[in-house]
Amino acid sequence: MxxxxxxxxxxxxxxWDGFYTFLFTPGETTSRGSHIRDGIxxxxxxxxxxxxxxxxxxxxxxxxxxxxxxxxxxxxxxxxxxxxxxxxxxxxxxxxxxxxxxxxxxxxxxxxxxxxxxxxxxxxxxxxxxxxxxxxxxxxxxxxxxxxxxxxxxxxxxxxxxxxxxxxxxxxxxxxxxxxxxxxxxxxxxxxxxxxxxxxxxxxxxxxxATQLGELASFTGPKADWIYPGGLEAFQAKWSIMDSFWGFIPGSIGETSVVAILIGAALLLYTGIASWRIMLSFVLGGFVVGILSNMGAINPYMELEPLNHLVIGGFAFGAVFMITDPVTASQTNTGKYIYGFLGGALSITVRVFNGAYPEGVMMAILFMNVMAPLIDHYVVSANIKRRTKRLKTKTA
Amino acid sequence: MSNDKIKAPKEPLFSKKNKKLVTEPLDDNNPLTIQVLGICSALAITVSIEQALVMTGSVFFVLGAGNMIISLLRNLIPSRIRIIVQLVVVASLVIIVNEVLQAFLPDVAEKLSVFVGLIITNCIIMGRFEAFAMANKPWPSFLDAVGNTVGYGIVLVLVSLFREVFGAGKFFNVPIFGDRIEGTGLYSIGYMDNNFIILAPFALFAVGLIIWIQRARNKSLIEEH
Incomplete structure (x- = not known):
């Protein structure tokens, strides 16, 4: 064949090679010493x-x-x-x-x-x-x-x-x-x-x-345009946090259920494929901006609890499957924290402050993808600076 | 005429060298895809073929006339103030173009809006003044202008053709896929115009694709690493 x-x-x-190695284990083995660090x-x-x-x-x-x-x-x-x-x-x-x-x-x-x-x-x-x-x-x-x-x-x-x-x-x-x-x-x-x-x-x-985000975005406009004239209470009476957590909300096909996403997250973290640093800092970034917008709330959307932000829209899906993509993410460990945090923070910022884009996760992640090499660059050069300084103090 | 200076033999109007001035900017040394000049206008006005053609025509006038004027003046311009002189020439020519467009093509002029004025900042023009007209005679300078404008115009028209057909569903302002609002023709089976193609960032993708295809066909353009 x-x-x-x-x-x-x-x-x-x-x-042919692609299909063959996908379907079968190749029969050849290396005859001399091999250098496999991990079977994956x-x-x-x-x-x-x-x-x-x-x-x-x-x-x-x-x-x-x-x-x-x-x-x-x-x-x-x-x-x-x-x-x-x-x-x-x-x-x-x-x-x-x-x-x-x-x-x-x-x-x-x-x-x-x-x-x-x-x-x-x-x-x-x-x-x-x-x-x-x-x-x-x-x-x-x-x-x-x-x-x-x-x-x-x-x-x-x-x-x-x-x-x-x-x-x-x-x-x-x-x-x-x-x-x-x-x-x-x-x-x-x-x-x-x-x-x-x-x-x-x-x-x-x-x-x-509309999705929850679409409904919430109406709060950023004048009061006459609100989908829920009763403000945030009316919204929350319709959509409880638990509904959003289980995923019984309208949205893109796979993004709604936080439970299903968490099952995937557990598998990714257990196998070490996704970085827990990015995931954690992404969620943290979203949470912090949620708190900040609560503190300076001038419309009902800004009063939405940070926890509620995390379970609606594509935030959870982005945190687990999108921002953690190892190719486009930062490579250094410090960089991963910065990268994830800024991504999460930006997501909620776009969501809450820009009525034209009800969901900010896509934009935020794409933006951070572009910024990732820059973050890495500064992390690496900071490390070099720190070590040369240490070397100088030692020799002095 | 007791001039004993040896006169250079008169060059034919379309000598090999002069022909090259016209043909080279079309492909090997295209101002837009190889030198990457004049990108700003390529992004801004390539939403319809009509605009692209009018823009090319305007640039042709400014560059052709400007190149000749600069070339005639080249021995009189003190090199310390040459940029200012060049700017004055471009600016006056652009004002003429702007007035003519507003008088005879008001619709297009309105759509092109500030971009006619911004021909002044089109890098191709100052680039050709500086690189060619300052050191060459009027006729080669004019040919240089022809070559560069056509090279620029080809890319502009290609980009605008793609963007007008797939972004607005039109060809030369005539709807070709049916009526979008009535939902006839292709629209009746669910086709939609792509809004992204109308946005300026897509022109960047289109120019990039053209550069990609050009380099794939013409291996001499690929830089050594």
Whole structure:
């Protein structure tokens, strides 16, 4: 089966090699001394992250169906029509996952064959992340288009897997966000299949169609525009922190359930794939800005408890799966604390102070991705300075 | 005429050297993709082909006339104040262009707004004055202007073609995918114009892609490390 160097299929060798090593353990072993420090390679790493994302995906499938039937008024309670919800969710979500993988891997294969590189498995994770951070109603051709954009301009131009400067999945999301704003924000996309329903129908079924963030963002405007005239109490009467924690809230497919995300986080931390320093400082950064905005509150949004901030929107998902991406994050330990903290702080800052962007996590993480090398640079040069100083005092 | 100075043989108008002045900036030494000059205008006005063409025309006038004026004056300009003289020449030419556009193409002039005035700061123009017109005769200077403007214009038109078609769904201001608001044509099956392509940052991606393709085709442009 293996295409030999002289056969006419030789240029497809990277593709064959990629599939072969993915499916089988290669039979050869090194005959001399080897230098393996750890048995985990890129395939296993990536697969572990995909595994960590499965709870989010499963919950996202249920949640997509759940909000569809809530919005149409057919099933209000969580367990009503459970099977129908799952089926509806599967029909909405699975095609997005398939398109994201097919298109992304296709682009990856083309570049690998063209450059005769071995195929690397970086896209296994990106391909799963992209569906999880977009609304379930996103048309498939947009998913495909965004994936091509992200893989080519986010990754391949920099040299492929492990060379990218910004997070690929977030690049895809940013492309959709700026390219098709009507499909990525507002009150028509967060509950699947409601674009034909009138505002009155939605209100009769007890939903606005917007995410919590969209509703909260109305608090930054004049009082007449508030979705909840009763202020923050009215908002909290509708959405309890526990609801948001379990994930029964409208939002992108995989970002809603903090519980599912925490299961993934536990796996990532146990295997050491994600950095606990970044995760911790990201959450801390968001928390601190939450407290600060509480202290100087001038509108109901600023009064929202810091804890509540952490469980709504994409904050938890960003903290566990996005900001911890080892390629785009800071590499030094001190840098990781700074990087995570600023990322979290910026996320909540954008959220609370910029009504035009209800969710700041994407922007904040992309921004910090770009800043990460700078942080590392200063951490390293500070270390050099400290050590030369120590050397001088010793010799003096 | 008892001038015993040996006169250089008269060069034909389109000698090999002169032809090269026109062809080189088109690819090997493109002012936009190789020298990376004039990027600001390439980002700002490439939302429609019409704007790109008018911009190219304006730059052609300013650069062509300016190059010749500077070239004629090159032996009179004291080198210490040459930048000021060059600026005066550009500024006066740009004012002429601006007035002409406002008189005869008010719609386009309004869309191009300050960017006509900002031709003054287009680095290609000062760059060509400084690098070429100050040291060459008027005719080669004019050819140099032709080559550089066309090189600049090609990139501008390519970028604006892509942005107008996929960003606004139009070609030369004519909708080609159907009516966006009525939802006819391609829009009826769910196609949407990409808003991101209209935004200026995307022009940066487009110029970058053009540079990528150009370098992939023309290996002589790849720098040694």
């Amino acid at each position: 293996e295409p030999k160097h002289d056969s006419k299929w030789a240029k497809f060798h990277p593709m 390679d890129l395939k296993r790493t990536m697969f572990m992250v995909v595994l960590a994302l499965i709870p989010c995906l499963l919950f996202g499938i249920y949640n997509t169906g759940h909000w569809h039937y809530v919005a149409t008024g057919e099933a209000g309670e969580y367990m009503d029509m459970f099977g129908d919800k799952l089926i509806y969710g599967l029909i909405q979500v699975l095609p997005i996952v398939i398109v994201s993988y097919a298109v992304g891997l296709g682009v990856e294969f083309i570049f690998c064959i063209k450059n005769q590189h071995a195929i690397q498995e970086g896209f296994l994770v990106s391909g799963m992340l992209i569906p999880l951070i977009i609304p379930a109603d996103t048309p498939l051709w947009m998913v495909a288009f965004a994936t091509v954009f992200a893989v080519v301009l986010g990754k391949e131009v920099f040299g492929g897997t492990g060379m990218n400067i910004v997070n690929i999945a977030l690049t895809a999301r940013a492309f959709l966000f700026f390219g098709y704003p009507t499909m990525m924000s507002g009150d028509k996309v967060w509950m699947s299949g409601i674009s034909d329903l009138s505002r009155e129908t939605l209100e009769a079924n007890g939903v606005t169609g």
